[in-house]
Amino acid sequence: MTRPKRPLVRSGTTVEEMARALADEIVRGTLAPGTKLGEGGLGERFGVSRTPVREALGHLSAMGLVERPPNRRAMVAPITDRRLTEMFEAMGELEASCARLAAARMTAGERNALDALHQGARALVRAGAQEAYEAANSRFHGLLYEGCHSGYLRDLVVATRNRVSPFRRAQFRLPGRLEKSWDEHDAIVRAILRGDSEAAAQAVRAHLFTVSAASAAFVTDRHAPPPKE
Amino acid sequence: MTRPKRPLVRSGTTVEEMARALADEIVRGTLAPGTKLGEGGLGERFGVSRTPVREALGHLSAMGLVERPPNRRAMVAPITDRRLTEMFEAMGELEASCARLAAARMTAGERNALDALHQGARALVRAGAQEAYEAANSRFHGLLYEGCHSGYLRDLVVATRNRVSPFRRAQFRLPGRLEKSWDEHDAIVRAILRGDSEAAAQAVRAHLFTVSAASAAFVTDRHAPPPKE
DNA sequence: GATGATTTGTACGTATGTATA
DNA sequence: ATATACATACGTACAAATCAT
Numbered sequence: 001m002t003r004p005k006r007p008l009v010r011s012g013t014t015v016e017e018m019a020r021a022l023a024d025e026i027v028r029g030t031l032a033p034g035t036k037l038g039e040g041g042l043g044e045r046f047g048v049s050r051t052p053v054r055e056a057l058g059h060l061s062a063m064g065l066v067e068r069p070p071n072r073r074a075m076v077a078p079i080t081d082r083r084l085t086e087m088f089e090a091m092g093e094l095e096a097s098c099a100r101l102a103a104a105r106m107t108a109g110e111r112n113a114l115d116a117l118h119q120g121a122r123a124l125v126r127a128g129a130q131e132a133y134e135a136a137n138s139r140f141h142g143l144l145y146e147g148c149h150s151g152y153l154r155d156l157v158v159a160t161r162n163r164v165s166p167f168r169r170a171q172f173r174l175p176g177r178l179e180k181s182w183d184e185h186d187a188i189v190r191a192i193l194r195g196d197s198e199a200a201a202q203a204v205r206a207h208l209f210t211v212s213a214a215s216a217a218f219v220t221d222r223h224a225p226p227p228k229e
Numbered sequence: 230m231t232r233p234k235r236p237l238v239r240s241g242t243t244v245e246e247m248a249r250a251l252a253d254e255i256v257r258g259t260l261a262p263g264t265k266l267g268e269g270g271l272g273e274r275f276g277v278s279r280t281p282v283r284e285a286l287g288h289l290s291a292m293g294l295v296e297r298p299p300n301r302r303a304m305v306a307p308i309t310d311r312r313l314t315e316m317f318e319a320m321g322e323l324e325a326s327c328a329r330l331a332a333a334r335m336t337a338g339e340r341n342a343l344d345a346l347h348q349g350a351r352a353l354v355r356a357g358a359q360e361a362y363e364a365a366n367s368r369f370h371g372l373l374y375e376g377c378h379s380g381y382l383r384d385l386v387v388a389t390r391n392r393v394s395p396f397r398r399a400q401f402r403l404p405g406r407l408e409k410s411w412d413e414h415d416a417i418v419r420a421i422l423r424g425d426s427e428a429a430a431q432a433v434r435a436h437l438f439t440v441s442a443a444s445a446a447f448v449t450d451r452h453a454p455p456p457k458e
Numbered sequence: 459g460a461t462g463a464t465t466t467g468t469a470c471g472t473a474t475g476t477a478t479a
Numbered sequence: 480a481t482a483t484a485c486a487t488a489c490g491t492a493c494a495a496a497t498c499a500t
Binding site for chain 3: 038071
């Protein structure tokens with residue numbers, strides 16, 4: 001919690017650092033939706049004045065991660081159940097688009113990398129290595145995003161993924177989820193390897209649908225957003 | 230119970246006003262990509278100090294409409310040909326997703342409104358009313374975005390549309406473009422009215438593909454982004 | 459409902475970094 | 480290559496709005 005002075009080796013500007021740090025905490029779930037973010041408090045915490053804090057909040061607000069009502073404290077964007085459902089759905093559509101394009105465009109090297117990663121994950125499933133599988137899962141989807149060879153589409157899907165990520169973290173704790181996830185990935189990989197765009201898109205939609213359902217099982221406790229400070 | 234102390238005319242804070250105004254000019258093409266936006270100049274123009282200007286620029290930057298290199302003047306985001314192609318492609322995918330969902334979810338009223346608008350536009354095509362058709366075209370696509378009943382997906386597609394809009398303005402000036410556009414819309418409407426999701430998605434992709442090609446014909450004069458001011 | 463304490467919105471000053479003659 | 484001009488990054492000051500009592 002002690003961030004006394006600013007490190008002289010700055011990767012970018014102070015604002016970017018803060019925005020990244022905060023975005024990270026929001027995405028990781030450390031900062032729960034609804035948490036209020038006073039400018040003064042943040043400034044103290046990061047050892048800067050309110051000006052850069054405000055700018056960072058501006059970025060996060062434009063990213064949709066925080067809400068900023070005029071003259072009131074900013075807060076981590078609370079998400080209604082309806083909005084969350086919509087985001088999962090959009091996520092499915094976006095990833096399906098990625099997969100459709102990836103099936104047609106991936107290089108041989110990319111296809112091999114995808115398959116290798118996927119086959120390697122089989123061992124993690126058998127071992128029940130939840131953490132490791134989660135990481136492999138992230139890389140798997142990342143390869144899909146890159147495979148579509150469209151930076152813009154990748155940006156959209158990554159942004160959406162970040163916004164739903166606090167809610168999908170726990171899904172792998174459901175019994176049997178690892179095995180099912182691997183099987184679903186398998187259908188995706190097969191379709192892509194044989195270059196079947198429509199099948200790939202369809203498989204991804206099916207996969208994301210179950211992810212959405214599994215995640216929803218962990219989000220039963222949100223209704224109206226009561227300010228939880 | 231509602232007692233807004235502040236006149237609602239002032240639709241938000243100064244920053245929001247400026248951000249909207251600038252975004253509008255960028256989207257309309259009044260501010261060409263590459264145009265440099267000095268903080269001092271903008272502040273003078275809007276009659277405010279640099280602080281709110283900076284915040285507005287932060288918003289626009291996060292939206293991707295302006296680029297903000299550290300310690301240098303901000304500029305209207307220059308777009309490479311590659312990026313533009315990617316955005317048109319993503320636009321097609323997003324609208325196709327909207328259409329797929331719309332075909333399954335639109336209410337009877339929404340279907341009627343879509344069909345009515347479309348049939349009405351036939352007269353505009355015959356009259357060669359370019360301006361009017363362009364407006365009808367906007368409403369047509371807007372109805373698709375609403376018809377998917379997903380606010381999040383709508384936001385994504387609208388944001389993308391705004392970013393490519395400076396480049397698609399001129400497409401209707403191509404000879405025969407109005408007729409072709411109407412025919413393509415017709416395929417979309419028919420698929421939606423009969424509830425055929427896949428056909429609707431496919432028709433939209435085809436439509437956007439030709440829009441992209443028609444627009445590209447007007448964007449032959451951009452290569453590397455030479456600072457143009 | 460009125461009043462004092464917080465917090466935000468905006469202005470402006472200074473230091474530092476970048477481009478340019 | 481050096482110096483000059485200029486634009487940005489951040490800090491501080493104060494008014495207006497909000498909230499808590």
